[in-house]
Amino acid sequence: MSEQVPITYTSLDSLNAQSACASLNAQSAYASLEKDVLHLKECIDMMQETVQLQQPTINSIEDAIHSSQEDAKRAQQEMIKADAYQSRYQYMMTIVGSAVVGIATLVFIL
DSSP states (O other), X not given: XXXXXXXXXXXXXXXXXXXXXXXXXXXXXXXXXXXXXXXXXXXXXXXXXXXXXXXXXXXXXXXXXXXXXXXXXHHHHHHHHHHHHHHHHHHHHHHHHHHHHHHHHHHHHO
């Protein structure tokens, strides 16, 4: 025996209503997406404007950093020179001190 399969009919008005509803949902989704994209563009424009307004400050900070780096290099070179001078001074003071002690000893002996 064969089974009977029930056949259902959907009216044309019902199909048109479903199609219209789907079309309305697609239009709504498209409108929402368009609104979100426009909002994103607005945010990007505001961020770009903010960066442009702050550019002089950013440039000033970059210049100060470069200047500080150059000053640090010069200070390091001066420290190396000072160390060399101090070493020479200590050496010279040792020689002078020895000479003074030698002369004092000579004077004391004579």
